[in-house]
Amino acid sequence: MEILAFDFGGTRGRCCLAQPDGSHDDIVGLARSxxxxxxxxxxxxxxxxxxxxxxxxxxxxxxxxxxxxxAPDGRVVSMHVPGWEKVDLAGEMxxxxxxxxxxxxxxxxxxxGEHRFGAGRGTRxxxxxxxxxxxxxxxxxxxxxxxxxxxxxxxxxxxVMDASPxxxxxxxxxxxxxxxxxxGPAIERDxxxxxxxxxxxxxxxxxxxxxxxxxxxxxxxAMEVRDAAVAQLARGVAAAICAYDVERVVIxxxxxxxxxxxxxxxxxxxxxxxxxxxxxxxxxxxxxxGDNAALLGAVVAAAESxx
Amino acid sequence: MEILAFDFGGTRGRCCLAQPDGSHDDIVGLARSxxxxxxxxxxxxxxxxxxxxxxxxxxxxxxxxxxxxxAPDGRVVSMHVPGWEKVDLAGEMxxxxxxxxxxxxxxxxxxxGEHRFGAGRGTRxxxxxxxxxxxxxxxxxxxxxxxxxxxxxxxxxxxVMDASPxxxxxxxxxxxxxxxxxxGPAIERDxxxxxxxxxxxxxxxxxxxxxxxxxxxxxxxAMEVRDAAVAQLARGVAAAICAYDVERVVIxxxxxxxxxxxxxxxxxxxxxxxxxxxxxxxxxxxxxxGDNAALLGAVVAAAESxx
Numbered sequence: 001m002e003i004l005a006f007d008f009g010g011t012r013g014r015c016c017l018a019q020p021d022g023s024h025d026d027i028v029g030l031a032r033s034x035x036x037x038x039x040x041x042x043x044x045x046x047x048x049x050x051x052x053x054x055x056x057x058x059x060x061x062x063x064x065x066x067x068x069x070x071a072p073d074g075r076v077v078s079m080h081v082p083g084w085e086k087v088d089l090a091g092e093m094x095x096x097x098x099x100x101x102x103x104x105x106x107x108x109x110x111x112x113g114e115h116r117f118g119a120g121r122g123t124r125x126x127x128x129x130x131x132x133x134x135x136x137x138x139x140x141x142x143x144x145x146x147x148x149x150x151x152x153x154x155x156x157x158x159x160v161m162d163a164s165p166x167x168x169x170x171x172x173x174x175x176x177x178x179x180x181x182x183x184g185p186a187i188e189r190d191x192x193x194x195x196x197x198x199x200x201x202x203x204x205x206x207x208x209x210x211x212x213x214x215x216x217x218x219x220x221x222a223m224e225v226r227d228a229a230v231a232q233l234a235r236g237v238a239a240a241i242c243a244y245d246v247e248r249v250v251i252x253x254x255x256x257x258x259x260x261x262x263x264x265x266x267x268x269x270x271x272x273x274x275x276x277x278x279x280x281x282x283x284x285x286x287x288x289x290g291d292n293a294a295l296l297g298a299v300v301a302a303a304e305s306x307x
Numbered sequence: 308m309e310i311l312a313f314d315f316g317g318t319r320g321r322c323c324l325a326q327p328d329g330s331h332d333d334i335v336g337l338a339r340s341x342x343x344x345x346x347x348x349x350x351x352x353x354x355x356x357x358x359x360x361x362x363x364x365x366x367x368x369x370x371x372x373x374x375x376x377x378a379p380d381g382r383v384v385s386m387h388v389p390g391w392e393k394v395d396l397a398g399e400m401x402x403x404x405x406x407x408x409x410x411x412x413x414x415x416x417x418x419x420g421e422h423r424f425g426a427g428r429g430t431r432x433x434x435x436x437x438x439x440x441x442x443x444x445x446x447x448x449x450x451x452x453x454x455x456x457x458x459x460x461x462x463x464x465x466x467v468m469d470a471s472p473x474x475x476x477x478x479x480x481x482x483x484x485x486x487x488x489x490x491g492p493a494i495e496r497d498x499x500x501x502x503x504x505x506x507x508x509x510x511x512x513x514x515x516x517x518x519x520x521x522x523x524x525x526x527x528x529a530m531e532v533r534d535a536a537v538a539q540l541a542r543g544v545a546a547a548i549c550a551y552d553v554e555r556v557v558i559x560x561x562x563x564x565x566x567x568x569x570x571x572x573x574x575x576x577x578x579x580x581x582x583x584x585x586x587x588x589x590x591x592x593x594x595x596x597g598d599n600a601a602l603l604g605a606v607v608a609a610a611e612s613x614x
Contacts, residue, residue, distance in 0.1 A: 069584055125456045139550075146448065148552020149432045150588055155549040158582040160542050161470075173582060235467050242462040243446075243550040245455020275465040275480060277376055281457055 002058045003302050004097065006045055007065040007106065007295040008089075010133050013045045014295045017052050018063075020303035022117050022296050028052065037083020046096050053097060062093050062101040063302030065109040065294035067136075072151040074103045102302040105151070106130070106294040110287070111138025112145050113297030114250045118288035125246040128287075129156055129237065132253035134171065135179040139244055145301065156240055157183070161232050181232040184208040184255050191225045212258035227265055234269030241274060241282050252287030259286070309365045310609050311404065313352055314372040314413065314602040315396075317440050320352045321602045324359050325370075327610035329424050329603050335359065344390025353403050360404060369400050369408040370609030372416040372601035374443075379458040381410045409609040412458070413437070413601045417594070418445025419452050420604030421557045425595035432553040435594075436463055436544065439560035441478065442486040446551055452608065463547055464490070468539050488539040491515040491562050498532045519565035534572055541576030548581060548589050559594030566593070 005024075007014040011032055018024035028048050032041055053060070066089060070076055076089045094101045104112070111120070111128035120126040126140040135157030139146050146153055157179035162168075167176030170186060180186055187208035195202050198221055203210055214222030237249050249270075256262060263286060271279050287293055312331075314321040318339055325331035335355050339348055360367070373396060377383055383396045401408045411419070418427070418435035427433040433447040442464030446453050453460055464486035469475075474483030477493060487493055494515035502509050505528055510517055521529030544556050556577075563569060570593060578586050594600055 141448065141453065146551075149554045150552055150585075152585055152588070153550065153552035155552075155582060155585065158585070159546045159549050160580045163538065163542060163580070174580065177582070231470065235470060239466045239546055240550065242466050243460065243547065244453075245457055245460035245462075247456045273467045273470070273481065275462060275484070278457075278459055278462065278465070281459070 001303070002060045003063045003299045004049055004053055004060050004099070005063040005065075005295055005299045005302070006049060006093075007109075007298065008041065008045065008067060009106070009291070009294070010067055012291065013041065013048075014292070015045060015049045015052060016295065017055060017057070018296070018299040020299070022299055024296075024299070025052075027292065027295065038085075038087045039083075041083070042087060042089065042092060046093070049097070060097075060099055061302050061307050062097055062099050063298040064089065064093065064101065064103045065106045065298040066103055067106045070103050070105040070108075070151050072147055074101065076103055100307045102298075102305045102307050104298050104301040105136070105138070107136030107154070108138040108145055108147065109295075109297030109301060110136070110252055110293040111140055111154075111250075111297065112300045113289055113293035113295070114252065114287050115140045115143075116300050117296055118293060119250045119285050120248055123247045125244060126248050126250060127154070127240045127244055127246045128250045128252065129233075129240075130253035131182065131233065131251060131255040132184055135183045135236070135253075137240070139240075139246070141244065154240075156236050159236055159239060161235055178232055178236040182229040182236070184253075187211050187225065187229045187255070190229065191222070194221050194225050208255055209258070212261040216261040226261070230262065230265045231269050234266055235273050237266070237270050237284060238273035241270070241278055245278070246282050248283045248285060250285055250287050252289075252293055256286050308610070309367045310370045310606045311356055311360055311367050311406070312370040312372075312602055312606045312609070313356060313400075314416075314605065315348065315352065315374060316413070316598070316601070317374055319598065320348065320355075321599070322352060322356050322359060323602065324362060324364070325603070325606045327606070329606055331603070331606070332359075334599060334602065345392075345394045346390075348390070349394060349396065349399060353400070356404070367404075367406055368609050368614050369404055369406050370605040371396065371400065371408065371410045372413045372605040373410055374413045377410050377412040377415075377458050379454055381408065383410055407614045409605075409612045409614050411605050411608040412443070412445070414443030414461070415445040415452055415454065416602075416604030416608060417443070417559055417600040418447055418461075418557075418604065419607045420596055420600035420602070421559065421594050422447045423607050424603055425600060426557045426592050427555055430554045432551060434461065434547045434551055434553045434556045436540075436547075436556065436558050437560035438489065438540065438558060438562040439491055442490045442543070442560075444547070446547075446553070448551065461547075463543050466543055466546055468542055485539055485543040489536040489543070491560075494518050494532065494536045494562070497536065498529065501528050501532050515562055516565070519568040523568040533568070537569065537572045538576050541573055542580050544573070544577050544591060545580035548577070548585055552585070553589050555590045555592060557592055557594050559596075559600055563593050
């Protein structure tokens with residue numbers, strides 16, 4: 001069996017032809033333009049997949065990583081993902097390729113990818129946070145992806161961290177959830193506000209990366225913005241450790257690329273927010289597979305689905 | 308096989324002789340006096356158990372529910388439980404009865420008891436909160452108790468809800484954890500403070516029960532104290548639902564006896580703190596076994612331990 005794998009990422013799409021053990025040919029990457037939602041974006045990735053699928057080979061199945069809730073039966077629960085409200089992703093892919101299709105949530109897929117091939121290798125219980133345009137989560141318990149009763153487990157980004165009336169709101173989430181306080185755009189928002197309040201200019205193309213870079217240089221405004229966001233992320237990581245008692249927490253997504261400027265304060269603050277007897281029981285480490293974790297995790301999910 | 312079961316509760320101890328299916332003879336209950344810690348309290352429960360063990364019967368094992376962390380190998384991690392620092396509970400029981408011993412954390416045992424015989428029957432994924440002199444948790448995933456890497460999973464009471472510098476601290480926990488904001492003594496503390504601030508007298512023997520009773524009668528001071536505590540508990544319940552995507556959350560412990568005065572606002576606030584797509588996916592219900600959940604859960608844990 002071979003796996004024709006797709007990752008419908010927020011800003012990039014990927015596809016490749018992989019073996020069940022995760023080995024794969026070249027990964028085809030496509031940049032998504034901001035207006036390429038739902039059906040339009042699907043058509044572009046389909047086209048790329050059709051080319052890959054022309055190569056001769058064994059019986060194939062289609063594996064998909066999707067950036068939104070996925071029901072346990074592989075149906076996409078996409079009502080709150082802009083552009084996907086009416087797209088039957090699994091059905092379209094199945095019709096296009098005349099192959100069985102297995103869809104996995106991208107954070108769950110990322111957890112599987114990191115567990116089998118990346119920073120989570122060798123652990124029995126592992127939690128995965130992806131911190132990028134949102135905050136997603138996945139969890140491996142007893143070596144297996146745990147999905148929950150409705151395929152909605154490990155929604156760490158939606159834990160309420162700030163229940164005050166003035167808590168910030170982000171995308172479709174409730175006010176004050178972790179995602180609204182510590183994802184990339186939230187850090188960017190808070191960085192802009194801090195610079196504005198200090199009467200400093202906001203650099204062109206300002207993102208959360210500027211905040212981490214300036215914090216690394218020791219600039220006070222940036223360290224304050226970073227530490228506030230990292231404190232919230234640390235509370236989320238500590239809550240996941242309290243819930244699952246994992247051996248390791250793997251942090252991926254664009255924000256995790258900040259390296260020590262993120263992980264040094266994060267580890268310190270996670271310890272602060274854990275009960276004494278859970279301190280230093282779980283490692284907090286960066287993801288190892290970068291942008292490919294979800295794509296490779298989708299391969300694992302499909303290979304193990306019995307499809 | 309029969310099971311000689313013990314529950315070392317905070318204020319009461321229990322023991323009984325049970326069958327693996329949970330059926331049991333009369334439960335012997337003992338009230339613990341405040342100075343009866345560790346070895347002293349152990350001796351009293353041992354004495355009661357010896358009497359029960361005189362009855363003729365099949366091969367027996369000892370099952371224990373203990374109110375503190377228990378390592379996955381059944382060793383008691385009791386360094387932070389006053390009076391138990393140097394007591395080898397499993398070893399003492401094993402020597403006393405010359406029988407194999409199986410120790411389970413009381414909240415984990417409560418979860419097992421409610422899942423097999425109580426309010427969690429028929430669910431595949433269930434979380435259990437016990438709200439009494441502290442807040443403990445247990446979780447059943449795929450029908451089995453999930454213990455985590457170090458036997459410390461589902462420590463819901465130690466999730467940080469209030470990270471502000473003035474957050475209250477309670478027992479050995481970090482400041483601002485759920486337990487410090489919403490357990491029985493925390494509600495009592497906040498009720499006393501509120502009455503004091505209003506210049507009202509504090510009734511003799513004042514406890515959290517007075518707060519719920521007065522809230523039920525519509526007294527504003529009590530509704531405010533109750534709603535503040537219940538909002539924190541709701542955030543903890545919502546965080547557990549985000550983590551595990553369970554079908555049901557069972558709430559036990561003394562505070563849960565407040566009935567609708569607790570559950571009506573709790574259900575409303577849990578919904579407020581969940582992402583839209585997780586609203587109303589999990590029932591929030593009172594425990595059914597009252598004080599016996601942990602004792603009967605210890606029976607289940609021992610029966611299924613393969614000991």
